[in-house]
Amino acid sequence: MxxxxxxxxxxxxxxxxxxxxxxxxxxxxxxxxxxxxxxxxxxxxxxxxxxxxxxxxxxxxxxxxxxxxxxxxxxxxxxxxxxxxxxxxxxxxxxxxxxxxxxxxxxxxxxxxxxxxxxxxxxxxxxxxxxxxxxxxxxxxxxxxxxxxxxxxxxxxxxxxxxxxxxxxxxxxxxxxxxxxxxxxxxxxxxxxxxxxxxxxxxxxxxxxxxxxxxxxxxxxxxxxxxxxxNHDDLTGLLTRKAFTELAEAALSEAATSARPLVLVAADFDHFKQLNDMYGHAEGDRALHAFGEACRGVLREDDLACRMGGEEFDLLLVGTAIEDAESVCQRLNAAYVSAYSDAPENAPTVSYGVTIADPSKPWGALVARADAALYRAKELGRDRIVVDA
CATH class of the missing domain: 1.20.1070.10 (Rhodopsin 7-helix transmembrane proteins)
Structure with a gap:
């Protein structure tokens, strides 16, 4: 040796x-x-x-x-x-x-x-x-x-x-x-x-x-x-539509056997075009970035969040009951307002539509139900959370 x-x-x-x-x-x-x-x-x-x-x-x-x-x-x-x-x-x-x-x-x-x-x-x-x-x-x-x-x-x-x-x-x-x-x-x-x-x-x-x-x-x-x-949007840091859809469908398949509750949330800024027209696109980007920051801070590791396009967002809350989803949206909204500005009254408002993500339903049908709840929130005056019946 x-x-x-x-x-x-x-x-x-x-x-x-x-x-x-x-x-x-x-x-x-x-x-x-x-x-x-x-x-x-x-x-x-x-x-x-x-x-x-x-x-x-x-x-x-x-x-x-x-x-x-x-x-x-x-x-x-x-x-x-x-x-x-x-x-x-x-x-x-x-x-x-x-x-x-x-x-x-x-x-x-x-x-x-x-x-x-x-x-x-x-x-x-x-x-x-x-x-x-x-x-x-x-x-x-x-x-x-x-x-x-x-x-x-x-x-x-x-x-x-x-x-x-x-x-x-x-x-x-x-x-x-x-x-x-x-x-x-x-x-x-x-x-x-x-x-x-x-x-x-x-x-x-x-x-x-x-x-x-x-x-x-x-x-x-x-x-x-x-x-x-x-897989991530450059401005908000959230998932892109394609990546979100793939992960959400996988979560639905898993929930079908594990019985974990899922909630789908559609979120959309109110009067976003007016914000861009009045203050410029940089201010609109600041609002979108603040919302993405709020999502990363409030949502848990298993939750999913994406920017669907423009000022529209979708969230999938994993292991959250429908009764608790409104509370999550409220905390998310408060975090967004805080991240956007030192003057909360100047923050552009956001409307939310919430629905149960039933694993037995097609993904497209679930998205449509969340969007319908979101449109209902817009019809009722915006800046509110509507839970799908």
């Missing part, structure tokens, strides 16, 4: 290639935060390995720095996993643990050939990698990845591979901790199965698996951005 120094040089070489691939090929293309965090983790891993070269080359202090840098790199892996969940991590919050490990490594005096601070290093690596694995498994429980939609299949496979690899790495470090504490760092079992050589091989495998996954996710991210642009 290769000696440990050769393995570490190989790890540094692979890490350098991975850094160039991820930073230049992924992060510079997508600006995805997880790619930036993983680039930093790969860089820290390589620097740490360089500092673990023979003690007579760099000195004991370098080994202590190597421990700190390696654990910091594991912290960056955790930051990458959190970034995949769209959760922010403050870089400075990662420094205390590596600094403590550095101080412990400098204070520990060893008479054998074991690097000082090894036990603290193992604890720090195991903790951060286990936290990373936990984040990744939680990502797999999100609605889109859990349902395994075709568009998310590659993303699910990439995240799953990272979750498995992180779990395996955390388990390996846990085994190292146990064998280090019980058998000792000079025991045959520790050196053969959990020692520095085996650790370097595990890190190399982790680099390959996670880099594949990050690259795959970057491709998914680019295609997702294009799908988002195709």
């Amino acid at each position: 290769l000696d440990i120094d050769t393995l570490r040089i190989a790890q540094v070489s692979v890490g350098a290639c991975v850094f160039v691939l991820v930073y230049l090929g992924t992060y510079r293309t997508t600006r995805a935060p997880y790619a930036a965090w993983w680039s930093g983790a790969v860089l820290a891993s390589g620097v740490g390995s360089l500092l673990y070269l023979p003690l007579d080359t760099w000195g004991v202090a370098a080994a202590a720095i190597g421990n700190a840098v390696s654990v910091f790199g594991a912290g960056l892996v955790w930051g990458a996993a959190r970034a995949l969940r769209n959760r922010a991590t403050t870089l400075w919050h990662l420094f205390p643990v590596p600094l403590v490990i550095f101080a412990y490594s400098m204070a520990e005096s060893r008479q054998d050939e074991t690097l000082p601070g090894t036990f603290a290093l193992l604890l720090g690596m195991c903790a951060f990698i286990a936290l990373s694995a936990r984040e990744l498994w939680q990502i797999l429980q999100t609605r889109h990845l859990r349902k395994g939609a075709d568009a998310f299949h590659s993303a699910r496979a990439a995240v799953l591979s990272m979750a498995v690899a992180s779990t395996a790495a955390a388990s390996f470090y846990g085994l190292r901790i146990v064998s280090y504490a019980l058998a000792g760092p000079q025991s045959d079992f520790y050196l053969a199965w959990t020692g520095p050589k085996m650790t370097t091989l595990v890190v190399l495998l982790l680099l390959v698996v996670v880099t594949y996954s990050v690259t795959e996710l970057s491709h998914f991210e680019l295609s997702r951005q294009w799908r988002e642009r195709a």
Whole structure:
């Protein structure tokens, strides 16, 4: 078997290639935060390995720095996993643990050939990698990845591979901790199965698996951005008519077996042409944007909202009873008025038509019923909510 120094040089070489691939090929293309965090983790891993070269080359202090840098790199892996969940991590919050490990490594005096601070290093690596694995498994429980939609299949496979690899790495470090504490760092079992050589091989495998996954996710991210642009209205950020119809029909099919109540809402601005004629199209766009912002703020994750065209909107409230739909419309209207202007009385009014979305009825018939309720609201004087009888 290769000696440990050769393995570490190989790890540094692979890490350098991975850094160039991820930073230049992924992060510079997508600006995805997880790619930036993983680039930093790969860089820290390589620097740490360089500092673990023979003690007579760099000195004991370098080994202590190597421990700190390696654990910091594991912290960056955790930051990458959190970034995949769209959760922010403050870089400075990662420094205390590596600094403590550095101080412990400098204070520990060893008479054998074991690097000082090894036990603290193992604890720090195991903790951060286990936290990373936990984040990744939680990502797999999100609605889109859990349902395994075709568009998310590659993303699910990439995240799953990272979750498995992180779990395996955390388990390996846990085994190292146990064998280090019980058998000792000079025991045959520790050196053969959990020692520095085996650790370097595990890190190399982790680099390959996670880099594949990050690259795959970057491709998914680019295609997702294009799908988002195709399926969402630029002005309001809501779904387009086509995307809304497809998702709504899928929700109807699901409701036919789950018995979840669905409510369809048609909304339309009152006297919108007068607003454009009097104040200009920019003011009309501001009102439409405010309504879209209100929809994103009030509606829940499973609810759907789209701009049908012009000043017309359709909403599908999932899991909402018809008795509660009027309250949702009232909260939506209040949020829209607040988002539009500091002077609520100047906000153009909106009329709403509400109907039960019966899964046994054709989608076109449901839209017609919601529109009929909306027209009734217009006939009654506008700026009101009419529930279909």
